[in-house]
Amino acid sequence: MTNRKSNYILTALKYVILIAIAVCCIYPALWVVLSSLRPGTSLYSPTLIPETFTLAHYRELFNNPSFQYGKWYLNTLKIATLTMLFSTILVTLSMYALSRFRFKSRKSMLTSMLILGMFPGFMSMIAIFILMLQLNLLDTHAALILVYSAGSVLGGFVVKGYYDTIPRSLDEAARIDGASHMQVFLKIMLPLSKPILTYVALTQFTGVWGDFIFARLVLRSKENWTLAVGMWDLVASYQNSNFTLFAAGAVLIAIPITLLFIFLQRFLVQGLTSGASKG
């Protein structure tokens, strides 16, 4: 009898903790959404839920001439899509090779991949900057796509881990039946790697939305900026005076990415854990 009672209390306690955590998770997001609908520009607000709602800040994002939000959105979309495409191809091909084949320099390649990933990313920024200057790629989107795609290979361990778990008898059987390496890859491996492909594509796509360090260095003119650079500039230069505008911009960025994540979370779990069990 008492046992059952204490069980109830325990379960109730668990629910209380879960609800508390849920509030912590949702509150910042909710606060930004509500702030973006609040009239006025200031950060301060007497209540969480504004007394009147307005869409003026969303309109201003696209109408304000000194502020090219729409243009930045398109830029980011373009860079993110192309980077996603190229880096997914590069990562899958190279990690497939490293996982499936045994060749002379394989182990040293894996080790150097690991080592290179440990340098602070922007340590190489100055050199890349000068390189882009000499290739005449400064202030172009091509530079960003090139650097992001080339860099993505170093983070491919998760993909290699995934390929390691696919039984090798599968491709050996196909090879015995006379399929070429390319056929094995395209017809057998590629369909099997859909979850991990989704994972890589998703992380690459969202990564671009968040990177402002390198983008800020390369993209000089305002109409070429990405959203990350623009939003960073907005916060850095107007801090408190234009908070509601920032909130509106943030909401428009966060909504598509968050939805993507939530709809694809199955793949996310798979991707993260396939990397985990294999280290």
Next chain:
Amino acid sequence: MNGHRNAATILSVLCMGLGQLYNRQWIKGLLLLVFNAAALSYFISNLGTAIWGIVTLGEKTQGLEKVGRLMVPVEGDHSIYLLIGGLITIFALAIYLTVYGMSIKDAYRTGGERDAGKTPANFKQTWAYITDKKFPILLLALPVSGVLLLTIMPIIFMILLAFTNYSSPDHIPPASLVDWVGFQTFKDLLTLKTWSRTFVGVFTWTIIWAVLATVTTYFGGILVALLIESKGIRFKKLWRTIFIIPYAIPQLISLLVMRNLFNGQFGPINQYLSYFGLGKLPWLTDPLWAKVTVIIVNMWVGIPVSMVLILGILTAIPKDLYEAADVDGASGFQKFKIITMPFILFSTAPILIMQFAGNINNFNVIFLLTNGDPVNGNYQYAGSTDLLVTWLYKLTLNNSKFNMSSAIGIIIFLLVASLSIWSYRRSRSYKEEDMVQ
């Protein structure tokens, strides 16, 4: 009977491609000849300058020169361009020499086959051979060259910078030249009072931060995951989806939002505190509170990731283990201690160490949230919450102390690398890689 082999090898050594032509591999030979001609014309015009550039880093300072009766500004040498140009040329040379070596080996082998009475492979057969036996090399060629040019070359360049005096105000090209100074930068960093005090302070905080950030997010993640999976909890999927939200929002956005949320004057958190009659807290402006704030915010960002990870692992624990424990009359806590925890630790140990290493380099949280502030008067170009990485960033982009920042970069690298290689070598996946298949 080694006539063909010797002839082909000697011809190949003389000029790339000749050996292949001698072996009647026309297309391959011609391709190599063209490649050789292009490479040679590039190296003849560039190699000398490249080596001179790397060794001297330029000799002529920018300045005015007398031409006739007028003073004319002349461009000096730009040390940094010389260094990068030289590096690229040396990389190209290494690639050229590798191809050269391979072509000689190929001529030697094909010549040997001809001696043995076989006909040398034609171009189509060679291509088939590459796509069959050398398939991984083919796949890796493009990514590896990308990494070579855009990651390895820049890193070597930055390592070299640590041994120069490239820093403002006295050694910034094109106005002045940069020189090699050996280990002087490292010596300054560790012995000059202003630098060493900053370095020790920032270094200590970086380690404390990395430990706290890793531990809090890891155990927080375990706790949340266990809560969701524990008995009597319904709507598991809903909870999981809610808790994934912080992970789903782009980090840049959520951190900038947090910065406003914790704003000392107008931020809602302080509003709530004063509403409940508590004083406002200097979340981002007091050195100690700022450190607390970054840890809290990092938990918000990081716990969902470990939660997702650990939820995945929990489903992989064989159920019969728990059933056996039930039969033996184990309590819930005992089951957790003996089955769940060892299982989680075992499968996430490598990830844990990678997260620790990642936190040492965690740029976004610090930079976007506090920008390293509040300012610390005792520090050289660093604030109280600055990590080594953000300090490096400030030194590079705001203060142009390039040599100092690359010295710090090297130190960060040594720290992270030794840690990760140690853990990687110990990890199951490295030792038993081929056994798992």
